[in-house]
Amino acid sequence: MAAPRRGRPKIMVPRKHGPEIDIAKTWEELSKNIREIQNHNAANLSFEENHRYAYNMVLYKHGEILYNGVRTLVIENLDTLARDEIVPAFPTGMKDPNMQNDEEELLLKALRKVWDDHRSNMVRLGQILKYMDRTYIKPAGVPDTNDLGLQLFLSHIICSPIKEHLVSAILNQVRHERDGDVIHRSTVKGCVDVFLSLEVDRDGTTVYKRDLEPVFLKESQDFYEMEGERLLNSCDAPQFLRLAEERFEAEQSRTNHYLSSQTTQPLLQILKDRILTPHIDTVISKENSGLDVMIDNNKFDDLSRLFRLCRMMSKGMQVLQSALKRSIIRRGKAINHISLGDDLAEAEENEAKTKGKSNTRNTNLGIQPAITWVQDVLEVKDKFDLVWTTSFQNNREVEIALNDAFGTFVNLNEKCSEFISLFIDDHLKRGIKGKSELEVEAILDKTITIFRFISEKDVFERYYKGHLAKRLLYGRSVSDDAEHNMLTKLKVESGVQFTQKMEGMFNDMRISADTTKSYLEHVSKTTAPEIELNVTVMTSNAWPMASNSAACILPPQMDKACKSFEQFYHSKHSGRRLDWQLALGNADVHVRFKDKLHELNVSTMALVILLLFEHLGDDEKLAYIDIREATRIEDVELKRQLQSLACAKFKILLKYPASRNVDPEDTFTFNSNFSCSMRKIKVGTVSNKVENKEERKETRERVEEERRYQTDACIVRIMKDRKHMKHNDLITQVTAQLTSKFLPEPMVIKKRIEHLIEVSLFN
Missing domain, CATH: 1.20.1310.10 (Cullin Repeats)
Structure with a gap:
């Protein structure tokens, strides 16, 4: 059943x-x-x-x-x-x-x-x-x-009239709370819930939506319009930001606890439109408390608050990015004044020389302006990086703005490429002594950071090759690992071609060491020359100074040693030509003074000059003109060498009359009374320094000439590949390919295209 x-x-x-x-x-x-x-x-x-x-x-x-x-x-x-x-x-x-x-x-x-x-x-x-x-x-x-x-x-x-009284009571309660009074939120919420429960039409519109919310939003709009003006006029920037954020948090709490969540967005939009949007730019620019002051004083909490508020606005991030750019560029221009100050000093010195007066201002600052400039740039970069990571949440848009601003002011300094190369040169010669590998790595990473901002990387390449060549030839680099590490970083940033010739220099140094070893073994089996040679054979297209062969008449013993090496080298490499770069060499020579025997390290040309005094008496003098005739060294180089021997710290020669500069009327004697506590003495020539205007002009002309060749090669390479192209497309392609080294002007590319057309027509 x-x-x-x-x-x-x-x-x-x-x-x-x-x-x-x-x-x-x-x-x-x-x-x-x-x-x-x-x-x-x-x-x-x-x-x-x-x-x-x-x-x-x-x-x-x-x-x-x-x-x-x-x-x-x-x-x-x-x-x-x-x-x-x-x-x-x-x-x-x-x-x-x-x-x-x-x-x-x-x-x-x-x-x-x-x-x-x-x-x-x-x-x-x-x-x-x-x-x-x-x-x-x-x-x-x-x-x-x-x-x-x-x-x-x-x-x-x-x-x-009940509804009007109720709406007014709710609005008054909100007003009391906004003014800082304490209200019973539960009481207001009880009434609001009634309004939310009562629908006035079939679309689901409630009494809250029809009768309360519009009036509430209008009153909020009026309140925050006055509140924005009040905060702007009575508060500094951090206070404004703090109170503004508190208003946002209070209104969100209000809508969540006793109003309706559907009111949150329009209410917050009122705060954005009445408090933030019209005033945030003025707040950021406040003279004694704005963005610059917050950054200088490491007000990370206030900066974080500024970032959060800017993200709320539709164009808030644009305002923040623009303000950061202005701040960085302003600081950068102040740093760039170092370069301007150096140029002014140089102009004053030239004017004083023209008038026959002595300028007491010290213009020979060497590389110190470059070191100071790079260090100041790095300090600013570190400061803004810290702000970016601590307060701006590693935001990508902010990072782009920061990099753009740094690139702008770095490239406003026409010496930026030279300064960065000198900074690296100084650290790779002596600046990394006593530092750990991690510290060395940090220094190199920081310099690469600034290198990224350079738009004319070909100019940096030219300076860096020259400084690297001197470090290698004079043995001034304290760490081969650091040198190779730096090259690796440059290769990662700019490609293999950027460092190809620099790597060729290291290869020449390695081969030269093997060649010198073989030569010394060879001469040890025969009659060895009086002078022991250590030769660096430089490939002409890899070294930046290989084509500059300074004239000089060598003493017999030096000439004999050079010919001995030439004979050995040609026996190994037939068909090659050797040009001696005497201006790049140095020598260790034993010199006996009255009190002591010293071992001097001097340049090759300085040794040629010293040997002229070898058989002279203590009181015998050589005139500048006599030295020039005997050595055939050019005036510029001869004055530089005599200055290092007679006017520097170690006065191996005595100059008459005594002064800092060398003139054609001067005479020189050997300083037999020279005395020094050190047995080994390095008599250096004038060290690296920032180029003057004439040297910079010459460097710029060489760079422009190289750019013309590079542009021509790029045009030909593209046309061989594409065969047919529109003129504007060709300019675009050339610009894209050359941007990694420099920023070519469209008019320059156009002229090079016209030049290549003319050449092809005549050929």
């Missing part, structure tokens, strides 16, 4: 032949009980009895009487509640803010009390009228009990 099915118990319909009910009496009993429910006296009522009353009225086709009767009873109760509970709670308009605040809270509490009372009553009525809601409502086309209760509450409670 199948088990009996269980379901909802059914109320059996009375038989038709049963007695008719008395509708009037039934409604009288039911209405009396409904009033008891509304008066909170439902404890002694019978739910089953009341349900049967409503059921019978619907069953016997008197649902309309029941529905309208219930509606009337609800209206009567709501009117009573409005009259007895809400209207007496209307604020009296007292001027005392505290009293007014209390009255507003009482009104909001009264509304919530009436709402809770009404909803409780409607729930109980809904339970009694379930059969009516299920059977009568839909055919009759009227709201069910719950919806009826909402509609009646809306029309009889949320109506003028």
Whole structure:
């Protein structure tokens, strides 16, 4: 047998032949009980009895009487509640803010009390009228009990003047809290929840959305327009940012806790439009507290706050990036003034020489301007990198702006390539002594950071090759590993071709060491020359100074040693030509003075000059003209060598008359009375220094000449590959390929194209 099915118990319909009910009496009993429910006296009522009353009225086709009767009873109760509970709670308009605040809270509490009372009553009525809601409502086309209760509450409670008082009370509570007063948020939330529960149309628009939110947003707009002006005029930049962020946090908290989350975005947009957007640029630029001051004083929290606020605005990041660029470029221009100051000093020195006067200002600062400039740039870079990582969350847009600004001011200094090369040269010669590998690596990484900003990398390449060549030839590099490490970094940044010739220099040094070793083994088996040679054979296209062969007449013993090596070298490499670069060599020579024998390290040409005094007496002099005739050294080089021997720290020769400069009328004697505590003495020539205007002009002309060749080669290479191209496309391609070394001007490319066309036509 199948088990009996269980379901909802059914109320059996009375038989038709049963007695008719008395509708009037039934409604009288039911209405009396409904009033008891509304008066909170439902404890002694019978739910089953009341349900049967409503059921019978619907069953016997008197649902309309029941529905309208219930509606009337609800209206009567709501009117009573409005009259007895809400209207007496209307604020009296007292001027005392505290009293007014209390009255507003009482009104909001009264509304919530009436709402809770009404909803409780409607729930109980809904339970009694379930059969009516299920059977009568839909055919009759009227709201069910719950919806009826909402509609009646809306029309009889949320109506003028009650609604106006409620909205005003809520706005006043918000105003009190914005002014710093403490309010009972739960009270406001209770009223707002009522507004959110009441829909005014079929689209779901609530009383909150229709009647409260627009007024609230308008009042907020007016408030924050005045607040923005107040903060701007009364606060410094950090205070403005802090208070502005507090306003944002407060409004978000307000909408989350007792308003509606749907109001959050339009409210925050008002804050952006009234506090941030019109004033953030002025705040950033405040003279004694703006962005520059915050960066200088490491106000990382304030900078983080600025970054967060700027990200909120549509164009906030653009404003921040522009401000950072201005700050960096301003600092960079101040650093670049070092270069300008050096040029002014040089001009003053030239003017003094022209007038025959002595300028006491020290213009021979060597490479110190370059070292100072690079160190200052690195300090600024470190400062902004720290701000970027600490306060700006490693934001990519900010990083691009920072790099763009650094590139701008670095390239404003026409000496930037030379300065960076001199900085590296100084550190690779002596600056890394006593430093660990990690410290050396950090120094090289920092210099590469600035190298990335250089737009004319071919100019840097020219300076770096010259400085590297001198380090290798004079043995001044203190670490081969550091040298190779630096080349590796340059190769990563600019490609293999950028370092190809530099690597060729290292290769020549390695081969030369093997060649010298073989030569010394060779001469040891024969009659060895008086002078022991250590020769570096430089490939002409790898070394930057290979084509500059300075003239000089060698003493017999030196000439004999050179010819001995030439004979050996040609026996190994037939068909090659050797040009001696005497200006690049150095020598160790034993010199006996009256008190002591010293071992001097001098340049090759300085040795040639010293040997002229070898057989002269102590009082015998050689005139400048005599030295020039005997050695055939050019004036510029001869003066430089004599200056190092007679005017520097170690005065091996004595000059008459005594002065810092060498003139054609001067005479020289050997300083036999020279004395020094050191046995080995390095008599250096004039060390590296920043180029003067004439030298810079010459370097620029050579660079421009090389650029013309590179541009021509690039054009030919592209046309061989493409065969046919439009003129503008060709210029674009050439520009793209040459940008890694320098920024070619379109007009220059156009002229080179025209030049190549002319050459091809004539050929």
